[in-house]
Amino acid sequence: xxxxxxxxxxxxxxxxxxxxxxxxxxxxxxxxxxxxxxxxxxxxxxxxxxxxxxxxxxxxxxxxxxxxxxxxxxxxxxxxxxxxxxxxxxxxxxxxxxxxxxxxxxxxxxxxxxxxxxxxxxxxxxxxxxxxxxxxxxxxxxxxxxxxxxxxxxxxxxxxxxxxxxxxxxxxxxxxxxxxxxxxxxxxxxxxxxxxxxxxxxxxxxxxxxxxxxxxxxxxxxxxxxxxxxxxxxxxxxxxxxxxxxxxxxxxx
Amino acid sequence: xxxxxxxxxxxxxxxxxxxxxxxxxxxxxxxxxxxxxxxxxxxxxxxxxxxxxxxxxxxxxxxxxxxxxxxxxxxxxxxxxxxxxxxxxxxxxxxxxxxxxxxxxxxxxxxxxxxxxxxxxxxxxxxxxxxxxxxxxxxxxxxxxxxxxxxxxxxxxxxxxxxxxxxxxxxxxxxxxxxxxxxxxxxxxxxxxxxxxxxxxxxxxxxxxxxxxxxxxxxxxxxxxxxxxxxxxxxxxxxxxxxxxxxxxxxxxxxxxxxxxxxxxxxxxxxxxxxxxxxxxxxxxxxxxxxxxxxxxxxxxxxxxxxxxxxxxxxxxxxxxxxxxxxxxxxxxxxxxxxxxxxxxxxxxxxxxxxxxxxxxxxxxxxxxxxxxxxxxxxxxxxxxxxxxxxxxxxxxxxxxxxxxxxxxxxxxxxxxxxxxxxxxxxxxxxxxxxxxxxx
Numbered sequence: 166x167x168x169x170x171x172x173x174x175x176x177x178x179x180x181x182x183x184x185x186x187x188x189x190x191x192x193x194x195x196x197x198x199x200x201x202x203x204x205x206x207x208x209x210x211x212x213x214x215x216x217x218x219x220x221x222x223x224x225x226x227x228x229x230x231x232x233x234x235x236x237x238x239x240x241x242x243x244x245x246x247x248x249x250x251x252x253x254x255x256x257x258x259x260x261x262x263x264x265x266x267x268x269x270x271x272x273x274x275x276x277x278x279x280x281x282x283x284x285x286x287x288x289x290x291x292x293x294x295x296x297x298x299x300x301x302x303x304x305x306x307x308x309x310x311x312x313x314x315x316x317x318x319x320x321x322x323x324x325x326x327x328x329x330x331x332x333x334x335x336x337x338x339x340x341x342x343x344x345x346x347x348x349x350x351x352x353x354x355x356x357x358x359x360x361x362x363x364x365x366x367x368x369x370x371x372x373x374x375x376x377x378x379x380x381x382x383x384x385x386x387x388x389x390x391x392x393x394x395x396x397x398x399x400x401x402x403x404x405x406x407x408x409x410x411x412x413x414x415x416x417x418x
Numbered sequence: 419x420x421x422x423x424x425x426x427x428x429x430x431x432x433x434x435x436x437x438x439x440x441x442x443x444x445x446x447x448x449x450x451x452x453x454x455x456x457x458x459x460x461x462x463x464x465x466x467x468x469x470x471x472x473x474x475x476x477x478x479x480x481x482x483x484x485x486x487x488x489x490x491x492x493x494x495x496x497x498x499x500x501x502x503x504x505x506x507x508x509x510x511x512x513x514x515x516x517x518x519x520x521x522x523x524x525x526x527x528x529x530x531x532x533x534x535x536x537x538x539x540x541x542x543x544x545x546x547x548x549x550x551x552x553x554x555x556x557x558x559x560x561x562x563x564x565x566x567x568x569x570x571x572x573x574x575x576x577x578x579x580x581x582x583x584x585x586x587x588x589x590x591x592x593x594x595x596x597x598x599x600x601x602x603x604x605x606x607x608x609x610x611x612x613x614x615x616x617x618x619x620x621x622x623x624x625x626x627x628x629x630x631x632x633x634x635x636x637x638x639x640x641x642x643x644x645x646x647x648x649x650x651x652x653x654x655x656x657x658x659x660x661x662x663x664x665x666x667x668x669x670x671x672x673x674x675x676x677x678x679x680x681x682x683x684x685x686x687x688x689x690x691x692x693x694x695x696x697x698x699x700x701x702x703x704x705x706x707x708x709x710x711x712x713x714x715x716x717x718x719x720x721x722x723x724x725x726x727x728x729x730x731x732x733x734x735x736x737x738x739x740x741x742x743x744x745x746x747x748x749x750x751x752x753x754x755x756x757x758x759x760x761x762x763x764x765x766x767x768x769x770x771x772x773x774x775x776x777x778x779x780x781x782x783x784x785x786x787x788x789x790x791x792x793x794x795x796x797x798x799x800x801x802x803x804x805x806x807x808x809x810x811x812x813x814x815x816x817x818x819x820x821x822x823x824x825x826x827x828x829x830x831x832x833x834x835x836x837x838x839x840x841x842x843x844x845x846x847x848x849x850x851x852x853x854x855x856x857x858x
C-alpha cells in the first residue's frame with residue numbers, strides 16, 4: 166500500500182497537467198469568509214492560510230467549528246462570501262461551475278466518512294465511476310489503473326459484490342476511487358469515523374500512504390490517532406483557526 | 419459523460435418498485451391501446467360482415483334490429499314482409515340478386531337460414547366443397563359448422579340451448595351437400611337451406627303449385643298466414659304434433675313462384691346492378707308496409723354510438739394514464755430523496771450537474787419507455803383475446819391489430835413521459851450539494 170503515492174496516471178492528459186501543477190503545488194487562502202446568511206456572523210473566517218504540496222494536514226476542532234466547510238470551500242462545492250482560494254495561479258472561487266466541476270474531478274480526491282459506494286455495482290465499477298463523468302467510454306488505461314488501485318488498497322478483484330465487502334474494505338475502495346485521476350489533493354472528511362479500531366488503522370495507513378512530494382492530504386477528523394499522524398495540525402474553533410502546528414510525528418512517537 | 423452505470427444501479431437498487439412502475443405504466447397504456455385496437459377491429463369486422471348485404475328490405479321496424487337479425491344472425495322477433503315484395507323484385511331489371519332470409523330454426527347453436535342458391539353462391543364466392551342445395555332436404559353449411567358433406571342433421575325450432583332443451587324437432591332430416599368458403603362473418607356458423615324448406619317445415623305455402631308438393635297441413639297453413647312472429651313460437655306446438663312430414667321431396671325450388679302463394683319473410687337482401695339502382699330501390703321500397711335501407715347506414719349510426727362510447731372510454735383511459743403518471747412521478751420524487759446523498763457525492767467527485775440531470779432523466783425515461791412498449795404488447799394481447807372471445811361468440815372474425823393510432827398513443831405517452839421525466843431531474847440537480855453531504 167505504500168506504493169500508492171507512486172501510482173500516477175500513465176501517459177494521460179490529466180496526469181501531465183496535474184504534474185505541471187504539482188511542480189508548484191500551493192494552496193493559498195486569503196481573506197476567506199463564509200456566511201450562510203447576510204449580516205450573520207461568519208461560520209468560517211480565515212485571513213490567510215497556505216498549504217504546500219506534499220503536506221499532510223490534519224484539521225481538528227469541535228463540531229460546527231468550520232472544519233468540513235473548509236474542505237467544501239477548497240473543493241469548490243461551497244462558494245465563499247468573500248476571499249480567495251488559489252491553487253497555483255487559479256482562483257477556485259472565480260471558476261465557472263463547469264470549470265469548477267472539471268477542476269474538482271482532476272485535482273481533488275474526496276474520501277467520506279460513510280464511503281458512499283454504490284452497492285449495485287462491483288468494486289471495480291465503483292472505482293471507475295468518476296471516469297463516467299467525462300466520457301462515454303472508459304479507456305483501457307483507466308480500467309487498468311482501477312485494477313491496480315484495488316490491488317494496492319488490498320481489495321482483491323475476485324470479490325465482485327461491493328455489498329459483501331467489510332466496512333474497512335469499502336473505505337479502501339473509496340480511497341481507490343479518490344485516486345483514479347491521480348489528484349494532487351486528497352480531502353478526507355472523518356475517514357475513520359465509521360470503522361472499528363482495526364479497520365481504522367488499516368484505512369489510516371492507506372490514507373497516509375497517499376502522501377508524497379506530489380500529493381497533499383488534508384483530513385478532518387475527531388480521531389486522535391489520525392490527527393497525531395499528520396505533520397501539520399490546524400485547530401478550528403467557532404469558525405476561526407486557533408492553532409497551526411507543524412510537527413514531526415515520528416519524533417513525537 | 420455516461421450516466422448509465424448510475425442509471426443501471428438505480429434500476430437494480432429498487433427493482434421491485436421499478437417493476438411496479440413499469441407494470442403500472444404498461445397497464446395504463448394497454449387500456450388505451452386495447453380500447454382503440456378493439457374498437458377498430460369491431461368496425462372492420464362488422465363492415466366486412468355487411469359487405470355482401472347491399473340493401474335490406476323488411477317490414478317496417480327497427481333497422482338496427484333487422485341488421486342484427488340478418489347480418490349478425492342475432493335473432494329476435496321481427497314483423498314479416500309480405501311475400502309479394504320478393505315476387506316483384508325477382509323480375510326487377512335493377513336487381514342482380516334478390517334473396518329472402520327466413521330464419522327461426524337451428525341445429526345445435528347454428529342458425530338455419532332459408533334463402534336461395536344464388537345468395538349462397540354470392541355470399542361464399544362459390545363453395546369450398548360440394549354443391550348448393552337442389553331440393554328442400556339439402557343444406558349448405560358455413561365454414562365453421564362441424565358437419566361434413568353427406569352428414570344429416572335434424573333442425574330444431576328456435577335458437578340456442580333453449581331450443582335444444584324444449585326439443586321442438588320438426589321430424590325432418592336434412593343432408594349437407596355443400597360447404598361455403600370462410601367469410602369471416604357470423605354466416606360461417608350458419609346453415610343455409612332453400613327458403614321453401616323453412617316455409618314447408620312450418621307448414622306454410624312454398625310459393626309453388628300445391629300439386630308439386632302434397633301437403634297434409636292445410637289447417638296449419640291458414641294459421642301461419644296470419645302470424646307475424648318469425649320464430650313461430652306460438653305455433654310450434656301445433657305443427658310439431660301435426661306436421662309429420664310424410665310428403666314427397668319437393669324437387670323444384672326457386673322461381674318461378676306463384677306470387678299469391680308466397681309467404682312472408684323476415685327480410686330480403688338485394689344486390690342491385692348499379693349504385694343508381696340501389697338508391698331507387700331503396701326509395702321505392704320505403705312504403706307503408708316495407709322499409710329499405712343500406713346496412714352501412716345502420717353501421718354508421720352504430721359506429722357513431724361506438725365512437726361516443728369509445729371516446730368516453732378513451733377519456734377514462736387517458737385519465738387513468740394521467741393518474742398513473744402523477745402517482746409514479748410522486749413516487750419517484752420521494753425515491754429521489756433517497757438518492758439525494760448519492761448524487762451529492764457524485765458531484766463532490768466531480769460530476770457536472772448535467773450528469774446528475776442525465777442520470778435521473780434516463781432512469782425515469784427507461785421506466786416510461788419499457789412500460790409503454792410493454793403496454794403496447796399487453797394492449798394488443800388483450801385486444802386479441804377479446805377479439806377471439808367475440809369471434810367465438812358471434813362468428814364475426816375480428817382482427818385486433820396495432821396500427822398508427824396505437825403507436826401514436828404509446829408514442830405520445832412516451833413523449834409526455836420523457837418531458838415529465840425532466841421534473842424530478844430538474845428538481846434534484848438543483849439541490850445544494852453540501853447540504854446533502856452534511857446530512858450523512
